[in-house]
Amino acid sequence: MTTLTTIAPQSYEEVQAAICKDGRIFVRGGGSKPALSTPSALGDGAVLLDMRWLRGVVEYEPGEFVFTARAGSSLREIAVLLAEHGQHLPFDPPLVEQGATLGGTIAAGLSGSGRHRYGGLRDFLIGVRFVDGQGRLVRGGGKVVKNAAGFDLPKLMIGSLGRLGVIVEVSFKVFPQPSAYATLRVTQASLDAALTTIARLNGSSFDLEALDLVFEEERPTLYVRQGGFAAALAERQERLRAWLGGGEPLPESEEAAFWSASREFAWVPATWALVKTPVTLGVIPALDRVLQAAGAQRRYVAGAALAWIAWPGDLEQLDAYLTRLQLGGLALRGEAEWPFVGVRNGASLTARVKRVLDPFHRFPIL
Amino acid sequence: MNLDGLLGELKRRVPADRLLRKPAQLAPYESDALTAFRSRPAAVLLAETQEEVIQAVRLCHRYGVPFVARGSGTSLSGGSLPVENGLVIALNRLNRILRLDPAQRIAVVEPGVINLDVSRAAAPHGLYYAPDPSSQLICTIGGNVAFNSGGAHCLKYGMTVNHVLGLKAVLPDGEVVQLGGESLEQVGPDLTGFFVGSEGLFGVALEITLRLLPKPECYRTVLAAYDSLQAAGDAVASVVASGLLPGAMEIMDALAIEAAEAAVQAGYPRDAAALLIVELEGERIQVEAEFAHLMQVIESSNPKTVAVAKDDGERARIWKGRKSAFSAVGRLSPDYLVQDGVVPRSRLGEALATIERLSQDYGLRVANVFHAGDGNLHPLILFNGRIPGELERAEALAGEIIQMCIALGGSITGEHGVGMEKRHHMSSMFTETDLQIMAELRRALDPAELANRGKMFPQGEAPALHGRGPHPLEEQGVISRM
Structure with missing residues (x-):
C-alpha cells in the first residue's frame, strides 16, 4: 500500500488549504466503512484527510428541531445530544457504536431500518457546506426545514463518497423520538x-x-x-x-x-464483505435465490426497500449476479478496488458534475 | 440563434394545430400565475409524446433557441414565463399514468399528469400522493418536479423531492438520462434529488416515478382562533416544541379568513385575528392519544375559541377554505403579490409582527395564509396596479419581507421557487462562490443556457415588469377570476 500523508484538519480553512496543495485527496471519517475509507492505488503524494477532528455542534436550538454540526462529529455524540431533548435522526443511521460520522454517513448515503417510517437520509439532510476540488468552500441548502432556493447541492453530496467534495458542515432536520x-x-x-x-x-x-x-x-x-x-x-x-x-x-x-x-451489523461475519443494495419487493425472490445459493447472509429491511448483503467470497461474483438482475450496490466492507457493484445509472450526469466540482482530479474517480 | 431553422424543422414534424404561432394562440402562454411578468414566445409546441419533447429539445439545442417547458402555468414565481421569441414546450398532453403498482407503492407518470389525479388513481388501493400544493386541482407533476413544490402537508412527509424516486429526463443538450429507480434507496450521488427543484434549468422530466403513501386511518383536525397573529405563531412554536408531529399546521389572518369565508363559506370564525389549523393523522389509537396532548397545548396558548372537525365533511370544508385562500384574496384587491419566505419556526411570532409593521409603514394591506409548521410564510401583498407607484411599493415591501427571512436565518423561498421573481435575492442568500458553482453546474448541462433562460440566476435579463396584474387572457375578457 502507498504511504499516505495524513492531515487532520480542525477548521474549514485547513480543509481548503489541504486541497489547494498538490496530490490526490482521500477522505476518512470514523473508518466504520473500510471499503470506502481505505485508499488504494492513489499514487505518490496522496493525502488522507482524517475528518474526526473537525467536530462539534455549530447550532442547535431544540425547539427548532434542526441542528448544524461539523461533518466529523460522530453519530454517537449527536444521538446523545438529541436524546437529551427527546429527539433523534429518524432515518436511523447505521454504525453508530463503531464511530461513524455525520459526514461519512452522508458521503456513503446510508440510512437504517428506521427509514421505514419517515424516509431516509435524503429526506432529512437540509444543508451542507463542502470544499470542492478547487478548494472552494460552498454552501447548499440552508438551516430551515423547507427551502427551495437554488440547486439542491446537499443531494449531490449524498452517496458522493467524498469524491465530489469534502463535506465540512451539515444541517439536519430532526423529529421527536417516540417515547x-x-x-x-x-x-x-x-x-x-x-x-x-x-x-x-x-x-x-x-x-x-x-x-x-x-x-x-x-x-x-x-x-x-x-x-x-x-x-x-x-x-x-x-x-x-x-x-x-x-x-x-x-x-x-x-x-x-x-x-x-x-x-451495527452484528450479524455480519467479521471477514465477509458487506454490501448495500437498493431493492423492491418484486426483485427479492430472484435476488434471494442467488444469495442463498452462494451462502450469503442477508436482510431485507425498511419494508423491503433495502438489502444488506453479507458476502463470503469475491465481490466480482456478486457484481456479476447483481448486474444480471439489473441491481446495483455499494460495498461498505470487503476488499474492493471499486466500491460499486452491479449496475449504476446516471453515470454521464455524474461525470459532468464531477468535471465541475473536481476538474483537476484531486479526488478518486466516481 | 436560428429561430426560422427551428420552426421549419418543427413544422415538418408536427401538425400545424399543435404548433401555435398566431398572437391570439400565444396569448395564454405569455404569463403564468405570476402575472406581473409577461413575455411572448415565438411558438408553442403542444407535445403529445416523449419523443416529440426530446426532438424539440434537440432541435432547440441545434438551432440555439431558448425553450421553456410548461405544464398548467400555475407557477407563482414566474417559473414558466416564456423566453421572448423562444419556444414553449407545453406538456399537458403528456398526461398518462404509465404504471401504478400498489404492492410497491409507486406510480410512474408523465409530466403533464395533474397532481390530484395521481391521488385519485391511487385511491382505490388505499394510497395517495402526499405533496398537495393549493393548485393541486390543475398543477402538473412536471411543474411540481421542476419547482420542488410543497403544500400544506409537508411537515411530516416532506416536499416533492421526498416523493420522487426516479426520473427519465432529457437534458438541455438532448441527452436522455435515467436517474434513480423504483427503490426508496439508492447508491451513488442522489441525482434524482439534484434534478428536482432545478426550475427547468436541467431540462425536462419525461417520466417520473413517484412514491405513494397509505392513507392514514384517521385524522383529527383542530381549528383554533386567536386575538393576534403573533399568538397563533407562538402556538405553533409550542406545538412543535411539545414533541407532537402533526401532518399539517396552517395559519390564516383576518384578511385571509374574510376572503375565504366570502369565497367558499368554510365556517371559520369571522371575528378572529388569526386562525390556526392543526391536523393530526395516523393510527386511530395513537392519534387519540396525541389529540389529548395537542388539546392541552392549544388550551394553554390562550385561544379565543377551539373547534374540532366532527366528520370528513367538516374537515373537507376547513381545507377548502384554506386552499382557496389565495384566489379568494384576489377578490379583495385588484392585484396582489405572494411571497414565500421561510423563517425558523421559533421566530414565527416575531416575523409576523414585523410583517404587520411593514404593512402599516407601506400603507398596503397584507393578508397572511401560510404553512406555519414549516415556518413557510405566504404574505399576500395587496395593491392596485392602476395607481401609479403602487406596484413598486408592493415590490419594495416584498423585498423587505424577504430580507427579514434571510436575516432570521431562513430562506427566500420555501416551495414556489426562485423563478423570475426572487432572482435578485439569491445573492443575499448565497455567496458569490455558491452562485458561481451553481452556474458552472448549470453550464455543464446546458452550455448555451437554453433551458428556462433568465430564471433563478441573478444576472438574467428581465422582461418588462407590467404595472398591473391580470393575465393576458383576463385582459382580453376570455377568462375571469373566481
Whole structure:
C-alpha cells in the first residue's frame, strides 16, 4: 500500500488549504466503512484527510428541531445530544457504536431500518457546506426545514463518497423520538409468504417504525417495530398482532438491543464483505435465490426497500449476479478496488458534475 | 440563434394545430400565475409524446433557441414565463399514468399528469400522493418536479423531492438520462434529488416515478382562533416544541379568513385575528392519544375559541377554505403579490409582527395564509396596479419581507421557487462562490443556457415588469377570476 500523508484538519480553512496543495485527496471519517475509507492505488503524494477532528455542534436550538454540526462529529455524540431533548435522526443511521460520522454517513448515503417510517437520509439532510476540488468552500441548502432556493447541492453530496467534495458542515432536520417502542417477531412459512405480508403491511395504515425481514437459521422472520405514546402502544401492538394473525412481542429487555445490533451489523461475519443494495419487493425472490445459493447472509429491511448483503467470497461474483438482475450496490466492507457493484445509472450526469466540482482530479474517480 | 431553422424543422414534424404561432394562440402562454411578468414566445409546441419533447429539445439545442417547458402555468414565481421569441414546450398532453403498482407503492407518470389525479388513481388501493400544493386541482407533476413544490402537508412527509424516486429526463443538450429507480434507496450521488427543484434549468422530466403513501386511518383536525397573529405563531412554536408531529399546521389572518369565508363559506370564525389549523393523522389509537396532548397545548396558548372537525365533511370544508385562500384574496384587491419566505419556526411570532409593521409603514394591506409548521410564510401583498407607484411599493415591501427571512436565518423561498421573481435575492442568500458553482453546474448541462433562460440566476435579463396584474387572457375578457 502507498504511504499516505495524513492531515487532520480542525477548521474549514485547513480543509481548503489541504486541497489547494498538490496530490490526490482521500477522505476518512470514523473508518466504520473500510471499503470506502481505505485508499488504494492513489499514487505518490496522496493525502488522507482524517475528518474526526473537525467536530462539534455549530447550532442547535431544540425547539427548532434542526441542528448544524461539523461533518466529523460522530453519530454517537449527536444521538446523545438529541436524546437529551427527546429527539433523534429518524432515518436511523447505521454504525453508530463503531464511530461513524455525520459526514461519512452522508458521503456513503446510508440510512437504517428506521427509514421505514419517515424516509431516509435524503429526506432529512437540509444543508451542507463542502470544499470542492478547487478548494472552494460552498454552501447548499440552508438551516430551515423547507427551502427551495437554488440547486439542491446537499443531494449531490449524498452517496458522493467524498469524491465530489469534502463535506465540512451539515444541517439536519430532526423529529421527536417516540417515547416508547415495541417490536413484534413474526415467523413466516416461506420467503413468498414473508413478502406477501410485507406488501400487505406496506399498503396498510399501520404506522410502523421499522419492518425488517431476517433469516433465522434460514427461516424468514419479520421484525415489526411500532413507536409512540407508551399508553397506546400495547393496544396498538395487539391490534397489529391480530391483523397479522400471530407474532410474539419481543421482551422489553431485548427490544432496543435487537435494533441496536441490527444497526451495527452484528450479524455480519467479521471477514465477509458487506454490501448495500437498493431493492423492491418484486426483485427479492430472484435476488434471494442467488444469495442463498452462494451462502450469503442477508436482510431485507425498511419494508423491503433495502438489502444488506453479507458476502463470503469475491465481490466480482456478486457484481456479476447483481448486474444480471439489473441491481446495483455499494460495498461498505470487503476488499474492493471499486466500491460499486452491479449496475449504476446516471453515470454521464455524474461525470459532468464531477468535471465541475473536481476538474483537476484531486479526488478518486466516481 | 436560428429561430426560422427551428420552426421549419418543427413544422415538418408536427401538425400545424399543435404548433401555435398566431398572437391570439400565444396569448395564454405569455404569463403564468405570476402575472406581473409577461413575455411572448415565438411558438408553442403542444407535445403529445416523449419523443416529440426530446426532438424539440434537440432541435432547440441545434438551432440555439431558448425553450421553456410548461405544464398548467400555475407557477407563482414566474417559473414558466416564456423566453421572448423562444419556444414553449407545453406538456399537458403528456398526461398518462404509465404504471401504478400498489404492492410497491409507486406510480410512474408523465409530466403533464395533474397532481390530484395521481391521488385519485391511487385511491382505490388505499394510497395517495402526499405533496398537495393549493393548485393541486390543475398543477402538473412536471411543474411540481421542476419547482420542488410543497403544500400544506409537508411537515411530516416532506416536499416533492421526498416523493420522487426516479426520473427519465432529457437534458438541455438532448441527452436522455435515467436517474434513480423504483427503490426508496439508492447508491451513488442522489441525482434524482439534484434534478428536482432545478426550475427547468436541467431540462425536462419525461417520466417520473413517484412514491405513494397509505392513507392514514384517521385524522383529527383542530381549528383554533386567536386575538393576534403573533399568538397563533407562538402556538405553533409550542406545538412543535411539545414533541407532537402533526401532518399539517396552517395559519390564516383576518384578511385571509374574510376572503375565504366570502369565497367558499368554510365556517371559520369571522371575528378572529388569526386562525390556526392543526391536523393530526395516523393510527386511530395513537392519534387519540396525541389529540389529548395537542388539546392541552392549544388550551394553554390562550385561544379565543377551539373547534374540532366532527366528520370528513367538516374537515373537507376547513381545507377548502384554506386552499382557496389565495384566489379568494384576489377578490379583495385588484392585484396582489405572494411571497414565500421561510423563517425558523421559533421566530414565527416575531416575523409576523414585523410583517404587520411593514404593512402599516407601506400603507398596503397584507393578508397572511401560510404553512406555519414549516415556518413557510405566504404574505399576500395587496395593491392596485392602476395607481401609479403602487406596484413598486408592493415590490419594495416584498423585498423587505424577504430580507427579514434571510436575516432570521431562513430562506427566500420555501416551495414556489426562485423563478423570475426572487432572482435578485439569491445573492443575499448565497455567496458569490455558491452562485458561481451553481452556474458552472448549470453550464455543464446546458452550455448555451437554453433551458428556462433568465430564471433563478441573478444576472438574467428581465422582461418588462407590467404595472398591473391580470393575465393576458383576463385582459382580453376570455377568462375571469373566481
